[in-house]
Amino acid sequence: MPWDPVRLNDGHSIPDRFGTWKLGNGQSSVDQVDQALSVGFSHIDTAQFYANEEQAGIAIRESGLARSDIFVTTKYSGVGGLDIETSVQNSLKKLGLSYIDLYLIHQPYLALPDIPTTWKKMEALKDQGLVKSIGVSNFEVYHLEILLASAKIKPAANQILLHPYVNARQAPLLEYCAAHNIVVEAYSVLIPVTSQPGGPVDAPVNSIADRLGASADQVLLAWAKAKGAVVVTMSTKKYRLEGYLAAGDLLLTPDDIARIDEAGAKGLKQNHAFAFMRRLALVALAGGAALGVCGYLGIDLF
Numbered sequence: 001m002p003w004d005p006v007r008l009n010d011g012h013s014i015p016d017r018f019g020t021w022k023l024g025n026g027q028s029s030v031d032q033v034d035q036a037l038s039v040g041f042s043h044i045d046t047a048q049f050y051a052n053e054e055q056a057g058i059a060i061r062e063s064g065l066a067r068s069d070i071f072v073t074t075k076y077s078g079v080g081g082l083d084i085e086t087s088v089q090n091s092l093k094k095l096g097l098s099y100i101d102l103y104l105i106h107q108p109y110l111a112l113p114d115i116p117t118t119w120k121k122m123e124a125l126k127d128q129g130l131v132k133s134i135g136v137s138n139f140e141v142y143h144l145e146i147l148l149a150s151a152k153i154k155p156a157a158n159q160i161l162l163h164p165y166v167n168a169r170q171a172p173l174l175e176y177c178a179a180h181n182i183v184v185e186a187y188s189v190l191i192p193v194t195s196q197p198g199g200p201v202d203a204p205v206n207s208i209a210d211r212l213g214a215s216a217d218q219v220l221l222a223w224a225k226a227k228g229a230v231v232v233t234m235s236t237k238k239y240r241l242e243g244y245l246a247a248g249d250l251l252l253t254p255d256d257i258a259r260i261d262e263a264g265a266k267g268l269k270q271n272h273a274f275a276f277m278r279r280l281a282l283v284a285l286a287g288g289a290a291l292g293v294c295g296y297l298g299i300d301l302f
């Protein structure tokens, strides 16, 4: 049973998720997107920067799915210093589509010369029918405050980093987005099993996974869903993609979520301590090296 589509503030809906960044591992990008669509994903998340819009377009056409059954997100990433108007036309051409479902500003620093001017350009794309919905990515509360102060059209979504180790830091942003009816899309939700395994989140996630007969990645996806986010994830492996879709059925209890949140917050403190110790070690090393050089050169420091 796939995850339920989420309603955006402009009346459109955003369906099941899949990302396309860093496709590889021997399988062509076309095959990977093809595989995701055949497994049941209907949302392709790409970006100007990912340089795989053409492959995503081929896979969409090869899938034989109706355009209305696929939701395509792409992003203005500032590639080549091109402006938004030229970038969106290039993305449409590469994707082979007449419209994009959701167009995002990839990072706030790309909103040049400023956020209000850039957002006006985004609104014009929607008015022209080139994109159905417009949104942002990696925007923090103060970026959204600037944007909303002059916006005629609210951003439909904000795609942000969200996993248990950044949950506490991102909580005010999640609250702000909820209060303004902006859907949060979460990326890198699986960090505790990909690049930061072995941290305090592992114990609750694994014990919840055992109880539910699920995998750790499924529990993390269900955790992000419970936070109200639409998850953007990916895998080159078919069994993982199927597992991601099945995670839509996992029901975490409030206690499960609290345990993961608490463990995630501990991880942040440990990371600070680790970063401090690493900085201390680097200073000691640099000091030692400087003393050594001075000694070698015969410079008397004391």
Ligand SMILES: NC(=O)C1=CN([C@@H]2O[C@H](COP(=O)(O)OP(=O)(O)OC[C@H]3O[C@@H](n4cnc5c(N)ncnc54)[C@H](O)[C@@H]3O)[C@@H](O)[C@H]2O)C=CC1
Pocket: 018, 019, 020, 021, 022, 045, 046, 106, 137, 138, 159, 160, 187, 188, 189, 190, 191, 193, 194, 216, 217, 232, 233, 234, 235, 236, 237, 240
């Ligand atoms: N807007 C933005 O700035 C960003 C957007 N994104 C989007 O989000 C998508 C997903 O981003 P990711 O960081 O890759 O997300 P992710 O945290 O969902 O990780 C996906 C990776 O986890 C691996 N994985 C899954 N289960 C695993 C397990 N049990 N053990 C080890 N590895 C496992 C998968 O094979 C895959 O490579 C991207 O493809 C892109 O579309 C990603 C980063 C930034």
Ligand SMILES: O=CCc1c[nH]c2ccccc12
Pocket: 021, 047, 049, 077, 078, 106, 107, 138
């Ligand atoms: O999406 C993943 C990488 C990424 C995050 N922000 C930017 C901005 C411009 C290009 C790539 C990215």
